[in-house]
Amino acid sequence: MALGMLGKKLGMTTAFDEEGRAVAVTVLELPLNSLTQVKTPERDGYAAVQLGLGEKKRPNKPEAGHAAKSGVAPPAALREFRTADVESFKAGDVVDISIFEGVTAVDVRARSKGRGFAGVIKRHGFHRGPKTHGSKAYRRPKSIGASATPSKVYKGKRMPGHMGHRWVTAANLKVFRLDAEKSLLIVKGAAPGPNGGFVVVSPSRKVARVES
Protein backbone atom coordinates (compact mmCIF):
# COMPACT_ATOMS: atom_id res chain seq x y z
CA MET A 1 0.00 0.00 0.00
CA ALA A 2 2.36 2.69 -1.20
CA LEU A 3 -0.57 4.84 -2.16
CA GLY A 4 -0.81 8.55 -1.67
CA MET A 5 -3.30 11.33 -2.04
CA LEU A 6 -3.73 14.68 -3.71
CA GLY A 7 -4.70 17.71 -1.70
CA LYS A 8 -4.15 21.29 -0.77
CA LYS A 9 -1.84 23.07 1.64
CA LEU A 10 -4.02 25.24 3.86
CA GLY A 11 -1.37 26.95 5.95
CA MET A 12 0.80 26.76 9.02
CA THR A 13 0.14 27.34 12.69
CA THR A 14 1.45 26.58 16.15
CA ALA A 15 0.17 23.60 18.08
CA PHE A 16 1.03 22.02 21.40
CA ASP A 17 2.05 18.37 21.54
CA GLU A 18 1.17 15.95 24.32
CA GLU A 19 4.24 17.05 26.28
CA GLY A 20 3.20 20.67 26.10
CA ARG A 21 5.85 21.74 23.64
CA ALA A 22 4.93 24.24 20.97
CA VAL A 23 5.52 22.85 17.50
CA ALA A 24 5.15 24.40 14.07
CA VAL A 25 2.66 22.42 12.02
CA THR A 26 1.31 22.51 8.49
CA VAL A 27 -2.33 21.81 7.79
CA LEU A 28 -3.01 19.79 4.64
CA GLU A 29 -6.47 19.20 3.28
CA LEU A 30 -6.92 15.83 1.62
CA PRO A 31 -10.46 15.71 0.24
CA LEU A 32 -11.89 12.62 -1.44
CA ASN A 33 -9.79 11.59 -4.44
CA SER A 34 -11.43 9.82 -7.33
CA LEU A 35 -9.74 6.74 -8.71
CA THR A 36 -9.66 7.44 -12.42
CA GLN A 37 -7.62 4.56 -13.77
CA VAL A 38 -5.86 1.38 -12.74
CA LYS A 39 -2.73 0.59 -14.71
CA THR A 40 -1.69 -3.02 -14.94
CA PRO A 41 1.62 -4.56 -16.05
CA GLU A 42 -0.18 -6.53 -18.77
CA ARG A 43 -1.70 -3.55 -20.48
CA ASP A 44 0.42 -0.58 -19.44
CA GLY A 45 3.75 -2.17 -18.62
CA TYR A 46 3.65 -1.18 -14.96
CA ALA A 47 1.31 -1.27 -12.01
CA ALA A 48 -0.14 1.96 -10.71
CA VAL A 49 -3.33 3.70 -9.76
CA GLN A 50 -4.29 7.11 -11.02
CA LEU A 51 -6.03 9.50 -8.67
CA GLY A 52 -7.89 12.69 -9.44
CA LEU A 53 -8.52 15.71 -7.26
CA GLY A 54 -11.43 18.11 -7.48
CA GLU A 55 -13.31 18.94 -10.61
CA LYS A 56 -12.13 20.72 -13.72
CA LYS A 57 -14.48 23.49 -14.71
CA ARG A 58 -13.90 23.31 -18.45
CA PRO A 59 -12.34 19.98 -19.37
CA ASN A 60 -11.26 19.46 -22.95
CA LYS A 61 -12.53 16.46 -24.86
CA PRO A 62 -9.66 14.05 -24.05
CA GLU A 63 -9.95 14.90 -20.38
CA ALA A 64 -13.71 14.46 -20.39
CA GLY A 65 -13.37 11.17 -22.25
CA HIS A 66 -10.75 9.85 -19.88
CA ALA A 67 -12.88 10.69 -16.86
CA ALA A 68 -16.01 9.26 -18.47
CA LYS A 69 -14.28 5.85 -18.74
CA SER A 70 -14.18 5.56 -14.99
CA GLY A 71 -17.47 7.38 -14.53
CA VAL A 72 -16.14 10.30 -12.50
CA ALA A 73 -16.23 14.04 -13.05
CA PRO A 74 -13.11 15.31 -14.88
CA PRO A 75 -10.63 16.11 -12.09
CA ALA A 76 -8.61 19.29 -11.84
CA ALA A 77 -5.44 17.32 -11.18
CA LEU A 78 -4.34 13.78 -11.96
CA ARG A 79 -1.47 11.88 -10.45
CA GLU A 80 -0.29 8.28 -10.48
CA PHE A 81 0.95 6.22 -7.60
CA ARG A 82 2.90 3.01 -8.15
CA THR A 83 1.47 0.16 -6.19
CA ALA A 84 1.88 -3.58 -6.56
CA ASP A 85 -1.60 -4.74 -5.60
CA VAL A 86 -3.69 -3.20 -8.36
CA GLU A 87 -6.31 -5.92 -7.86
CA SER A 88 -7.69 -4.22 -4.76
CA PHE A 89 -8.50 -1.03 -6.67
CA LYS A 90 -11.20 -0.33 -9.18
CA ALA A 91 -11.61 2.70 -11.43
CA GLY A 92 -14.46 4.87 -10.20
CA ASP A 93 -13.71 4.24 -6.52
CA VAL A 94 -12.99 7.04 -4.12
CA VAL A 95 -9.93 7.24 -1.89
CA ASP A 96 -10.24 9.07 1.39
CA ILE A 97 -7.89 10.20 4.11
CA SER A 98 -8.30 6.92 6.01
CA ILE A 99 -5.38 5.50 4.00
CA PHE A 100 -3.17 7.59 6.28
CA GLU A 101 -4.63 6.05 9.41
CA GLY A 102 -1.71 4.73 11.46
CA VAL A 103 0.89 6.33 9.20
CA THR A 104 3.52 8.08 11.33
CA ALA A 105 5.34 10.08 8.65
CA VAL A 106 4.61 11.33 5.15
CA ASP A 107 6.41 12.84 2.17
CA VAL A 108 4.82 16.01 0.83
CA ARG A 109 5.52 16.99 -2.76
CA ALA A 110 4.60 20.35 -4.17
CA ARG A 111 5.75 23.07 -6.48
CA SER A 112 7.78 25.57 -4.49
CA LYS A 113 7.02 29.28 -4.49
CA GLY A 114 8.50 30.99 -7.54
CA ARG A 115 11.24 33.51 -6.78
CA GLY A 116 11.78 34.68 -10.34
CA PHE A 117 15.27 35.48 -11.60
CA ALA A 118 17.21 35.42 -8.37
CA GLY A 119 20.75 36.48 -7.64
CA VAL A 120 23.46 34.32 -6.24
CA ILE A 121 22.92 35.34 -2.62
CA LYS A 122 19.28 34.35 -2.48
CA ARG A 123 19.63 31.41 -4.82
CA HIS A 124 22.80 29.75 -3.56
CA GLY A 125 23.41 31.34 -0.19
CA PHE A 126 26.58 33.17 -1.25
CA HIS A 127 27.99 35.84 1.01
CA ARG A 128 27.74 39.44 -0.03
CA GLY A 129 30.76 41.56 -0.85
CA PRO A 130 31.88 44.64 1.07
CA LYS A 131 29.49 47.59 1.07
CA THR A 132 32.19 50.25 0.85
CA HIS A 133 35.90 50.84 0.09
CA GLY A 134 35.27 50.97 -3.64
CA SER A 135 33.68 47.57 -3.75
CA LYS A 136 31.79 46.78 -6.91
CA ALA A 137 30.54 43.40 -5.80
CA TYR A 138 27.96 44.01 -3.12
CA ARG A 139 25.57 41.26 -4.25
CA ARG A 140 27.36 40.08 -7.37
CA PRO A 141 28.89 36.66 -7.98
CA LYS A 142 32.36 38.04 -8.74
CA SER A 143 34.93 35.55 -10.03
CA ILE A 144 33.54 32.48 -11.75
CA GLY A 145 36.81 30.66 -12.22
CA ALA A 146 40.48 30.85 -13.11
CA SER A 147 41.92 32.25 -16.36
CA ALA A 148 43.98 30.41 -19.00
CA THR A 149 43.73 27.17 -17.07
CA PRO A 150 41.07 25.80 -17.46
CA SER A 151 39.99 28.66 -19.80
CA LYS A 152 36.35 27.71 -19.41
CA VAL A 153 33.68 27.96 -16.80
CA TYR A 154 32.94 24.66 -15.14
CA LYS A 155 29.57 23.13 -15.72
CA GLY A 156 27.23 23.45 -12.81
CA LYS A 157 28.86 26.70 -11.68
CA ARG A 158 26.37 28.32 -9.35
CA MET A 159 25.10 31.50 -10.94
CA PRO A 160 22.04 33.75 -10.91
CA GLY A 161 18.96 32.35 -12.57
CA HIS A 162 15.45 31.23 -12.09
CA MET A 163 14.69 30.09 -8.58
CA GLY A 164 11.75 28.26 -7.11
CA HIS A 165 8.67 26.99 -8.93
CA ARG A 166 10.11 23.51 -9.12
CA TRP A 167 8.92 20.26 -7.58
CA VAL A 168 10.19 19.88 -4.05
CA THR A 169 9.67 16.99 -1.67
CA ALA A 170 9.56 17.60 2.05
CA ALA A 171 10.56 14.14 3.19
CA ASN A 172 9.54 12.30 6.32
CA LEU A 173 7.28 14.90 7.91
CA LYS A 174 5.86 13.45 11.10
CA VAL A 175 2.11 13.19 11.30
CA PHE A 176 0.91 15.38 14.12
CA ARG A 177 -2.81 14.77 13.91
CA LEU A 178 -5.31 13.32 11.49
CA ASP A 179 -8.82 14.71 11.35
CA ALA A 180 -10.82 12.20 9.32
CA GLU A 181 -14.03 14.15 9.72
CA LYS A 182 -12.65 17.29 8.12
CA SER A 183 -10.19 15.41 5.88
CA LEU A 184 -7.26 17.26 7.40
CA LEU A 185 -3.77 15.92 7.86
CA ILE A 186 -1.62 17.97 10.18
CA VAL A 187 2.10 17.40 9.88
CA LYS A 188 5.05 18.73 11.81
CA GLY A 189 7.24 21.21 10.00
CA ALA A 190 6.86 22.98 6.71
CA ALA A 191 5.61 21.82 3.34
CA PRO A 192 6.71 23.41 0.07
CA GLY A 193 4.58 25.83 -1.91
CA PRO A 194 2.14 28.61 -1.15
CA ASN A 195 -0.94 28.31 1.03
CA GLY A 196 -3.74 26.93 -1.09
CA GLY A 197 -1.23 25.17 -3.33
CA PHE A 198 -1.57 21.67 -4.76
CA VAL A 199 0.27 18.96 -2.82
CA VAL A 200 0.90 15.26 -3.30
CA VAL A 201 1.08 13.38 -0.03
CA SER A 202 2.31 9.82 0.34
CA PRO A 203 3.51 7.69 3.25
CA SER A 204 7.15 8.38 3.99
CA ARG A 205 9.58 6.35 1.89
CA LYS A 206 12.07 6.42 4.73
CA VAL A 207 9.66 4.72 7.10
CA ALA A 208 8.77 2.18 4.40
CA ARG A 209 12.44 1.35 3.97
CA VAL A 210 12.97 0.76 7.66
CA GLU A 211 9.95 -1.51 7.88
CA SER A 212 10.88 -3.72 4.93
Place this chain on the structure above:
Amino acid sequence: MHPAVREIEKTALKDNIPDFKVGDTVRVEVEIVEGDRTRTQPFEGVVIARKGAGPRETITLRRIASGVGVERIFLLHSPRVKNLKVVRHGKVRRAKLYYLRRKVGKKARVKEGRIRRPGAKAAEKKAPEDETTAEDTS
Protein backbone atom coordinates in the same frame (compact mmCIF):
# COMPACT_ATOMS: atom_id res chain seq x y z
CA MET B 1 -5.66 32.45 7.30
CA HIS B 2 -7.76 29.55 6.12
CA PRO B 3 -10.91 29.01 8.24
CA ALA B 4 -9.88 25.41 8.94
CA VAL B 5 -6.52 26.57 10.27
CA ARG B 6 -8.28 29.14 12.44
CA GLU B 7 -10.45 26.35 13.86
CA ILE B 8 -7.34 24.37 14.77
CA GLU B 9 -5.84 27.41 16.45
CA LYS B 10 -8.98 27.85 18.51
CA THR B 11 -8.67 24.35 19.95
CA ALA B 12 -5.15 25.17 21.12
CA LEU B 13 -6.28 28.22 23.06
CA LYS B 14 -6.92 28.23 26.78
CA ASP B 15 -10.36 29.39 27.82
CA ASN B 16 -9.46 30.18 31.41
CA ILE B 17 -7.15 33.13 30.91
CA PRO B 18 -8.34 36.05 33.02
CA ASP B 19 -8.67 39.50 31.59
CA PHE B 20 -5.39 41.27 32.15
CA LYS B 21 -3.43 44.03 30.49
CA VAL B 22 0.06 45.36 30.19
CA GLY B 23 1.01 46.95 33.52
CA ASP B 24 -0.77 44.35 35.62
CA THR B 25 1.22 42.19 37.98
CA VAL B 26 0.52 38.52 37.40
CA ARG B 27 1.65 35.22 38.83
CA VAL B 28 2.10 32.13 36.71
CA GLU B 29 3.24 28.61 37.38
CA VAL B 30 5.49 26.94 34.86
CA GLU B 31 5.86 23.22 34.58
CA ILE B 32 9.48 22.24 34.25
CA VAL B 33 10.39 18.81 32.96
CA GLU B 34 13.58 17.42 34.43
CA GLY B 35 14.28 14.05 32.99
CA ASP B 36 11.19 12.06 33.87
CA ARG B 37 9.83 14.19 36.67
CA THR B 38 8.07 17.49 36.46
CA ARG B 39 7.89 20.29 38.96
CA THR B 40 6.18 23.64 38.93
CA GLN B 41 7.95 26.91 39.39
CA PRO B 42 6.04 30.08 40.16
CA PHE B 43 6.98 33.43 38.68
CA GLU B 44 5.46 36.76 39.53
CA GLY B 45 6.08 40.00 37.72
CA VAL B 46 4.77 43.02 35.89
CA VAL B 47 3.45 42.36 32.39
CA ILE B 48 5.61 44.64 30.28
CA ALA B 49 4.53 43.29 26.90
CA ARG B 50 1.83 41.20 25.33
CA LYS B 51 2.77 40.04 21.88
CA GLY B 52 1.38 37.91 19.13
CA ALA B 53 -2.03 36.47 18.55
CA GLY B 54 -3.76 33.12 18.80
CA PRO B 55 -1.71 30.23 20.18
CA ARG B 56 1.50 32.22 19.65
CA GLU B 57 0.59 34.97 22.10
CA THR B 58 3.34 35.63 24.64
CA ILE B 59 3.67 37.76 27.72
CA THR B 60 6.86 39.25 29.06
CA LEU B 61 7.03 39.44 32.84
CA ARG B 62 9.56 41.59 34.64
CA ARG B 63 10.46 41.58 38.29
CA ILE B 64 13.33 42.67 40.45
CA ALA B 65 14.80 39.57 42.06
CA SER B 66 17.49 40.21 44.68
CA GLY B 67 18.30 43.56 43.13
CA VAL B 68 18.58 42.25 39.60
CA GLY B 69 15.98 42.79 36.92
CA VAL B 70 14.68 39.46 35.64
CA GLU B 71 12.48 39.10 32.60
CA ARG B 72 10.83 35.95 31.43
CA ILE B 73 8.76 35.38 28.35
CA PHE B 74 5.87 32.94 28.58
CA LEU B 75 3.86 31.36 25.83
CA LEU B 76 0.47 32.31 27.17
CA HIS B 77 -1.43 29.33 25.78
CA SER B 78 1.21 26.70 26.45
CA PRO B 79 -0.06 23.84 28.61
CA ARG B 80 3.13 24.20 30.63
CA VAL B 81 2.16 27.68 31.76
CA LYS B 82 -0.51 27.27 34.39
CA ASN B 83 -2.64 29.11 36.92
CA LEU B 84 -2.23 32.62 35.67
CA LYS B 85 -3.53 34.96 38.35
CA VAL B 86 -3.75 38.71 38.38
CA VAL B 87 -2.13 39.98 41.56
CA ARG B 88 -2.46 43.70 40.98
CA HIS B 89 -3.91 45.95 38.32
CA GLY B 90 -1.61 48.59 36.97
CA LYS B 91 -2.41 51.92 35.43
CA VAL B 92 -0.25 52.55 32.40
CA ARG B 93 -0.46 54.59 29.25
CA ARG B 94 1.49 52.51 26.80
CA ALA B 95 1.36 49.06 25.29
CA LYS B 96 4.96 48.10 25.99
CA LEU B 97 6.66 48.99 29.25
CA TYR B 98 10.24 48.61 28.07
CA TYR B 99 11.04 51.93 29.75
CA LEU B 100 10.96 50.10 33.08
CA ARG B 101 14.29 48.56 32.17
CA ARG B 102 15.98 51.90 32.43
CA LYS B 103 14.33 52.85 35.71
CA VAL B 104 15.49 51.85 39.14
CA GLY B 105 13.98 52.00 42.58
CA LYS B 106 10.85 54.04 43.04
CA LYS B 107 10.65 55.05 39.40
CA ALA B 108 10.48 51.45 38.28
CA ARG B 109 6.98 51.06 39.67
CA VAL B 110 3.64 50.91 37.96
CA LYS B 111 0.75 52.85 39.45
CA GLU B 112 -2.02 50.74 40.82
CA GLY B 113 -5.60 50.79 39.69
CA ARG B 114 -7.22 51.27 36.38
CA ILE B 115 -10.13 53.22 35.06
CA ARG B 116 -12.61 50.61 34.00
CA ARG B 117 -14.59 50.91 30.87
CA PRO B 118 -18.29 50.11 31.28
CA GLY B 119 -18.93 46.49 30.50
CA ALA B 120 -15.42 45.42 31.36
CA LYS B 121 -16.54 44.22 34.75
CA ALA B 122 -19.33 42.13 33.29
CA ALA B 123 -16.91 40.48 30.91
CA GLU B 124 -14.62 39.65 33.77
CA LYS B 125 -17.36 38.04 35.80
CA LYS B 126 -17.79 35.46 33.09
CA ALA B 127 -14.15 34.40 33.38
CA PRO B 128 -13.58 31.48 35.76
CA GLU B 129 -10.74 33.28 37.53
CA ASP B 130 -12.80 35.63 39.63
CA GLU B 131 -10.57 36.92 42.40
CA THR B 132 -9.44 39.69 40.08
CA THR B 133 -12.73 41.55 40.43
CA ALA B 134 -12.50 41.83 44.17
CA GLU B 135 -9.16 43.54 44.15
CA ASP B 136 -9.62 46.07 41.50
CA THR B 137 -12.08 48.33 43.28
CA SER B 138 -9.17 50.02 45.02
